[in-house]
Amino acid sequence: MESMYVVTQQKKQRKKKMEDWQKYPIGKIPKGEPCPHCARYNGRACTVEMVVFRESDHAVLLIYRLLDPDKNTWALPGGYLDWEETVMEGAIREAREETGVSPTRVQFLGVYDDLNRDPDGRQNVGHAFIGWSSEQPTQDNTETGGAKWIPFAELPEKIPFDHAQIIRDAYAFIDPNSSQYQKPTYCSKGTHAR
Secondary structure (H helix, E strand, O other), X not given: OHHHHHHHHHHHHHHHHHHXXXXXXXXXXXXXXXXXXXXXXOOOOEEEEEXXXXXXXXOEEEEEEOOOOOOOOEEOOEEEOOOOOOHHHHHHHXXXXXXXXXXXXXXXXXXXXXXXXXXXXXXXXXXXXXXXXXXXXXXXXXXXXXXXXXXXXXXXXXXXXXXXXXXXXXXXXXXXXXXXXXXXXXXXXXXXXX
């Protein structure tokens, strides 16, 4: 009787381990260390950011963050890359989920990998894209406190993470001869050069 109980408990433990692995594929491995059982390495996570320009006037679509880090600030739509999607698909998905806007004419802008780009020390590697839209953002999503088009001259002084640098780079990308795009200067941990 006791052996049947042990077998049942072992099955439950194996099932739980499989569920945990599916939910957390790199597990709870210390940063920069391999797993002692499977040698899986705990590396840096991939994020995606989308600079969406309004077709008519090049205003930028920003979201209002409701969560820390940098709660109650305006930021670019973005987030973690999901399994089974490319970085471009992830950036488009995040923009759509957080703003209701589906950007078109999407182009890759750059990789942002400064070690201090996240104030909580996660060291995420960001993949930024530029897109275009004339759609109005929806205000009824659960991830943010809304989204809105903000003209360049009205961008907030505080823009979290390295999103100010990404916005500057995006404006320079679409208009490389202009010197007017210098306003966003705030980053959570100083300057973030590519």
